[in-house]
Amino acid sequence: MIISKYACMTGKLWRPLVLITALLMNSACQGQADELKQALAEPLMPIDQVDAQFKEFVRKRIKKLELPGNSEAWTKEAKQIRRQVLEEVVFKGTPQSWRKMRVNVRKFNTLETTHGYSMERMLIEALPGMWIPAVIYLPDELDGKRVPAVLNVNGHAPEGKAYQDKQYRCIQQAKSGMIAMNLEWLGMGQLRTDGYQHNHLAKLDALGISGLAIFYRAMQCGIDVLEQHDHVDRNSIAVTGLSGGGWQTIMLSSLDTRVKLCVPVAGHSALSQRLDHPGSIGDLEQVPTDLAVYADYTHLNALMVPRPMLMIYNAKDNCCFVASTVKGNTYDPTVPFYEQAGVKQHLAYYENQDPGDHNYGADNRLQLYHFLARHLHPFGERKIEEDVDLQEILTAEQLQIPLPENNEDFDTLAAGFARDLPAATRRTHSQLLEQLHKTLNYPEWSAYAERFTGPRGVGGLVVRYLKVNIGDELSMNVSIIEGSNQASVKTVVLLADSGVVQQTKKIRELIQQGCRVIAIDPLLVGLNKPSTVLYQTNLFIHSVGERTLGLQAAQINAAVEMLRRVLSLGKVGIVAIGPRMSLAARCAVVLSGQHDYGELVTEGELKSFNELISPAASYAAFPEAYCFGLMQHFDMPTIKRLSSK
Structure with a gap:
């Protein structure tokens, strides 16, 4: 019994000793691991x-922009760059049908107003099975007239086409005698779902199909519709947008010559600027695969020659593309190309000071109106100003357009193409x-x-x-x-x-x-x-x-x-x-x-x-x-x- 008692006591004492020893060993190992780390x-x-x-x-791998000997040489080079970017970047690996989409529109009831304009609500088929909501603002008394048109593209504002500053400029454009399209952007507004998250375009890239093409077609379809509109002057189509809308503006306008004027606002810069200022990098569509092999954003600017372009940046931008970091590397290199073509007056630059943050507010919109008046002459005898009442701004629900249940997005397109791969x-x-x-x-x-x-x-x-x-x-x-x-x-x-x-x-x-x-x-x-x-x-x-x-x-x-x-x-x-x-x-x-x-x-x-x-x-x-x-x-x-x- 005595032996048994001591054995029991020894067991009781031994278990804590084992635990203490293990803890000490673990502590030593941990110390050694931390020392190695x-x-x-x-x-x-x-x-x-x-x-x-x-x-x-x-x-050193970004393609450098070089001024050729004369404007004719640049015109020839510009055509080659445009073709390369479209074929080797934007539409690389995509079905041929994507580049040959016919205009397909589903119209819904028009919203009438007592303010001198009406609003056509529609869906536009950008790609087979992918429908993009859009609102066209039409001036009253258009009978027999063809007038300038402006494609207004969204930035990253989650409200999408309901974004207040965007509504202001669309309404003012219509009140000033222009046709304005308010186009929804992927991932925003009614298309703000997981399947439209911008970097999901990479899923198409992995399959050998340029996801950038979806972005391109989602904005280009707006030009397709405006070009065929009964009251649009095809020689007076403009594009403008803020932030991601500014990126859309330069990307679409530089590559689609149906665009005759563009005003990108705080939406793009030379790739070297983005290297030094990471806040300007953006999502995958803005720095897409292989783009810099064929063109930097300075090339895209120069592709606008001789078409009018106003570049707007903000002095204290709290998002990206601060004016002082952009002008010297993005705007200035473009100037010689316009000068060489004899159309220096077609290129303009504006730096917003008030409020100076990331905005397309009243001051920046006024610069847009003056630039449109100078080159497309839509205002006639009207005073160039903004005359929009806050009561004219509609809610997202009022602007909503019914979408089909199975609208294609990046995820569904990728799943479909993957079935036949490798x-x-x-x-x-x-x-x-x-x-x-x-x-x-x-x-x-x-x-x-x-x-x-x-x-x-x-x-x-x-x-x-x-x-x-x-x-x-x-x-x-x-x-x-x-x-x-x-x-x-x-x-x-x-x-x-x-x-x-x-x-x-x-x-x-x-x-x-x-x-x-x-x-x-x-x-x-x-x-x-x-x-x-x-x-x-x-x-x-x-x-x-x-x-x-x-x-x-x-x-x-x-x-x-x-x-x-x-x-x-x-x-x-x-x-x-x-x-x-x-x-x-x-x-x-x-x-x-x-x-x-x-x-x-x-x-x-x-x-x-x-x-x-x-x-x-x-x-x-x-x-x-x-x-x-x-x-x-x-x-x-x-x-x-x-x-x-």
Whole structure:
């Protein structure tokens, strides 16, 4: 009994001792992990260098605007640029029917007023099955007349066509003798649903179908309707809008010569300005795939020559495109083109001071009216002023137009096109490799250690730091970690969506298994992620013709090949954590020819590329996967098979 009693007491005492010991061991491990985390977070290339090299990488790839010898030469070049942007950017990969849409309008009851105008309510079919609400404001007493027309496009105001400042200018245009169209924008007003979120256009891009075309057709359909209107003077069609509406204005007006005058307001700038002022970057449609290969926004400005253009910016803009940051790089380069064509008076610039914020308020609207009067002469003997009573402004409900139940959006269009993809399934291994190389625009880069350190002891481990120069363009931070008291029997490359600094537990696990760990953060990841918002960084890379996924794969391969050579390593394994780095790792293995790699282990990777186009999928979370045409040519099982050979 005594023995039993002491055994029982010993058990009671032993359990707390075990717990205390475990806690102490865990605390020690945690301390070591924190020490390693701190050490890994001290790279040779700090964030300011990461930012600077990224900007330089993008900036030198943006097409430069050059003034030709004479205006005739520019007219010829302008036609070529317009064709290239339309074919290689806007409508790339789209069905031919999208460019040949006939005007299809469903009209609803007209709203009559006692203020000198009426409002036609309608739906316009922009693409098969996609209907856009619109309201046309018609002056009274139009019998037998053809008058100027203005397409008024929305910005990011969630009210859409009901946005008060937009209603003011549409009403005033009608009161001044013009026809005004108030066109709804994707993602705003009645089209403010998840399926119209702007970055969802990436789902079409991934399928090899330009999502930008949907934006383009959603605004161009307004010109189609106005051009065929019985009372519109086809030679006097103008476009104007604020913010995203300003972007629509320059994009549509520069590429569709049916537009005879445009007034973009705080909606666009040269891409270099956006690099330096991230608040001006905007959504995917504003920095679309491959645009900068063929044209910067300065080119689009110059495409307006000789047509009149007034560019309005705000002095204290609280959104984007602050006037002082834009004029020198966006407006000034356009001036010589108008001067060369002998129509300097057709180009104007205005900087709003009051209120000076992001607005298309009374002062900016007055500049619009004066510019229209100067070039399209709609006012006649009327005084150029704004004469709109607040009671004329309607609610969203009053302006609402019934939409069909199954109106197409980015998500439904993507789901429909995906059913028949990938396009070809019976392809040889070499054909698949060639296609992946092309789709990712994979660069054949080499690497060298630009800087490196000797071994540093960190919590029982040895850490070496390298700044690896890749292709003389994109250097990156690399760390090599191994145990201080044990020989490494194999080498593993560690990649993680979170960045390697957050993977100290995994690093220690691998080292305990006898591994030397090469910790790599490729472009847009961890220590090598520029400080710009992730998806906006990706926008720039794709816009200048590169593909982030291809660059990541090339960085991984170049660094590994260099380290294998310098350290006399055999094949190295890869451990990739998260969907982003799992896909990058698989692409790297495939494109390396698999000579450098042993086992590839992934955690949390995509099961299917269809996950990228589900309604809940987020471009912002995994932007590099939305590589133009990736899903057109590949599915996830094919990528896995290729990387497992």
